[in-house]
Amino acid sequence: MATDLHSPLPKSATDLFGDPIEDSHPLWLNPSKFSDPEFDPESYISDLRTFVPFDTLRSELRSHLGALKHELVELINRDYVDFVSLSTKLVDVDAAVVRMRAPLLEIKEKILAFRGSVHTSLTALQSRLKQRAQANEAREVLELLLDTFHVVSKVEKLIKELPSVPADWSSGIANSTEKGQLSNGNSFQHAENGTNLRETQSMLLERIASEMNRLKFYFTHAQGQQDGFDYVFTNMPFIENMEKRIQSASLLLDTSLGHCFVDGLEHRDANAIYNCLRAYAAIDNTSSAEEIFRSTVVAPFIQKVIPHSSSGVVGGSSGDELEQDYGRIKQYIEDDCKFLLEISSTENTGLHVFSFLANSILKEVLSAIQKGKPRAFSPGRPAEFLKNYKSSVDFLAYLEGYCPSRSAVVKFRAEAVYIEFMKQWNTGVYFSLRFQEIAGALDSTLMTATLVPYQNSSSNQKYSHSLVLKQSISLMDCLISCWRNDVLVLSCSDKFLRLFLQLLSRYSNWLSAGLNARRSSNANANYGFEWAFSATPDDFLYIIHDLNCLEEEVCGNYLANVLELLKSCPSEVLDLVKHSILQGGNSLKTLRPLVLNSIVETLVKKSVEDLRHLKGITATYRMTNKPLPVRHSPYVSGALRPLKAFLDGEQAARYLTSELRKEVLQSAAYGITQQYYELADELVNVARRQESSLQKIRLGAQRRAGASSDVSDQNVSDTDKMCMQLFLDIQEYGRNLASLGVDAANIPSYRSLWQCVAPSDKQNTITF
Known part of the structure; x- marks a missing residue:
């Protein structure tokens, strides 16, 4: 066996002259971690390399590998006899395998047979359970349909019990807008009987509406459950007949409820109106009640206040102004609409779902203005537009006064009619016209070729400090115009604040550019600054005086007036506005040194002559x-x-x-x-x-000449x-x-x- 020349010889575990193998490794190498199931060699080596050199790590790992191989050889040598004799002990293995295979195959066949029978039973059981579930669902649907049938019958019976119902009601024809009041020769012969009859009828209609609500719930729920199984009842004659009966009952209910509501409004029967509103709320048909109130009560009076024809011709004498019209409408609301608004805003009655303010009153007012006075929305005439806009905002605030809570105000402002009404007032175009008017006035004044002193100008009576130059007076007039009551739109106050800063910047640039042109002595290259070249030191005194007056006025009374106008804004907004105005006013201080330098340069130039x-x-x-x-x-x-x-x-x-x-x-x-x-x-x-x-x-x-050079004069x-x-x-x-x-x-x-x-x-x- 070849061995690595660089790896040390492994020591035996019983080496008497050396340390045991487990003690020969350094502390940072723990071989027990190699047998960990979650052992990651890459992360283990990367961790060790942070404090162990690569060569040392490689050397120790090779040493450990050699020790493992040596230990394996020793184990084989120790049990070598048993290892060699293992094959001699395996006698008649094939016969034993044959003997064990037969019972195993028998057990396998029995298990497969049992598994098949269990699967068949399970399939049959699942089929029966499914049929049972479908039967239960079908029974529930049938029960719902039966309940629906009973409710339909009950509703039809209650409709027949309505007292004093004219014949045209039962046919579904509503003539509420053509008749001033409901009358029946048998039931309305006496006034005292009429009041009781309306109240009884309204109570019965409320009950019918409640049953209709339950009827719609049953029928909708039954149709929803049919989608979960195979039985479909929608094409059955029973279902079709019931749908027709429900539609007929709904039509009769709507017609009868509309007539009763109109009758209650005409006689101002609070009990009847209350019951009718509850009935409308029960069937979730608030729009019908709002439309009836608009067309029956609100529209006739609004037509008188803002008359209009199909061509939109105004018949009144007030032109396009809306202030007087809003005054009459407010009085009408107080006299003829307040009773219904109070009923619908009663606490804990569930009538908060109605929005008569938006969908009845405001909707009719908007329609009348659009048809009768469409030019009232035009910003082309800024003065009239602003007057009408403020009158409209005041009218909306008046309507919000009928909201019983803050949440009701939020709901009123979120109505589509309210949003549409506010969209009619294009304040962006209005501001653009005012911007051109105010900024154009200042710009035309600053284009004057000379400084014009107006010591005795009547305009100075408006300020706490008397200004001298025409340009400064024009600037102050324009700054005040940004926040005048006949100019300012609070919703555009941020734009008017920006215009205020732009006016100050325009004035500052005009002054600094003129002084710089005077210093450069290049009149031809600085057209528009002729005033600076013709100005005398006394003229510059006027500028310094006006700068001081403008700064004190802007940072004093002017700032106080603006904060008073915006007092309804949050304190954070007021702080930003105050900081902006003060910064704009203080920016005028930076111009004073330029003017003083011009005075000094002029005086120095005259003295040098x-x-x-x-x-x-x-x-x-x-x-x-x-x-x-x-x-x-x-x-x-x-x-x-x-x-x-x-x-x-x-x-x-x-x-x-x-x-x-x-x-x-x-x-x-x-x-x-x-x-x-x-x-x-x-x-x-x-x-x-x-x-x-x-x-x-x-x-x-x-x-x-040969003279002596040391002769001194x-x-x-x-x-x-x-x-x-x-x-x-x-x-x-x-x-x-x-x-x-x-x-x-x-x-x-x-x-x-x-x-x-x-x-x-x-x-x-x-x-x-």
Whole structure:
């Protein structure tokens, strides 16, 4: 036998000089798991490989395999004699097999015979059980049919017992809409007998309806059971005759019940109406009662309120308005319909299945409006549409007032007629028209080429803060229009909130885009922003004032009015609305720095025009023999004149707060000083470069002439004279800033300017 050279020799279980085999394996290798029925070698190896190297695992498994083979060989050698002599002990095996086969075959034949007899008995028993089940089912059906027959007979007998039934009732012809009341020469001669007769008749009809309900249950149940077996009774004359009798009884019941219900409505007999409604509920025919009430009681009055013909021509004088019509209908409901609504809403009577509000009253009102005043639903005239819509919603709320519970209100709103009525009001188209109207008004105003101040506009009387510019007033008018009573539709409040935010965004974009176009100084490339190029600092003051007013108005009274209108909404919705409006109002704050920057840039640009005169200093002192200057230049007085004129102006005093005034002053002073420093620094640098060039030329000429090069000119240079003049100018400039309330020493560009032109002995101290 070949052995693996890499595997160690297996040890005997009785090896005296080594450990037993079961103890030679490492702790992580448990050979007993190999005999487990659920042993999975792949999962076992994958688990071991997480902490045992593959080579070590393979080596241990091969060692275990060698030990198993060695143990097998030892077992064979130990019992080898018995193994070899096993075949010699098997003597006369074939004869023994023959002796045992005969009784086994006999037992098999008996078992097969018994099995056949049992199967035959079982088949016969199952057949008898099936016949028995069919017989039981047939008996049940026959019993149901007999019960149905008895009930049919009972119903027919009760119908014959109806008091004062005219002949046309028994023939199944209903003339309830043609007759004002039921009359019989024998039974309605006296009023007191009429009331008792109606009540008796209604009670009997209720009983008949109850029996008819039981009759339909029996007959339906009997037909359902016929499908489970082979006997079919539907084609039998008995069944066909019973079906005809049931249909005839149903027709007579419907006709008699309809006449009794109409008679009860005409005489307002509460007991008779109650019994008739219970009868309709018992036979599950609520629609007939609702239709009778609609056609008999509701329709005649609605025809008078909203008259119409087949062509839909309105005969009234109220045009397409519905408010007055709804008022008359409400009064009619209170007078003529309330008694029936109260009966049908009585608790614990089972009459909650009726929906006279939706299927009788609202259905007739909707039909009358569609035929008589179809233009009332048209959103093409927004004002009339909104008025009719609100009147209709108020009418629905009035009808909901007759619902006895919250579940009844939910059921009323889920009715098909209610849904159809609400679909007639296309609020989406209405909002689109209002959107075009409101947004178009603002857009046309913002397209104006100039800023138009309206200080004395009567529109300001509507706001707690007076706006100045026409554009701002138009924005506020449009924002208020979103939530006016004659514009707002509560079901579209989310759309009007979005329109509010869009209006603010449109105004903000108009303002920021105009200011950016002004800063880029490219009017041709920014058509539509001409107002920004023609605006003056005073116009920008109007914008700042209006921004402050708009923010306070939107976040104050405007927000309070909107929350008051939406107070019926959940608190979570109100919080979202409040957050949106506040965010929109606060977004106006981001525009104020842009406007202030435009004011400062304009003032700086005007001041730089005067500061450019300092270039004349070069012509004054270059190549001249003028002495050192002793006073400042005239241009200095005009450098801050635009800023001072703006701050002292009437508009700044009126519209500029102290904080904004200080901010404008600081920003303008810093900007003007920066421009002043850049101009002066350029002037001094150019002068010094020119002086250095001239000095080199002189030295070259002196060398060529043989003059001494160490001869120095004791005279003051032209550059020093220029710097002295600039030094005097910036001192005056610093004094002018101080008169405006600005400390020039705190301006970095002024300190740089001082270092540029001040004499060497005054470099470290700024004094005016």
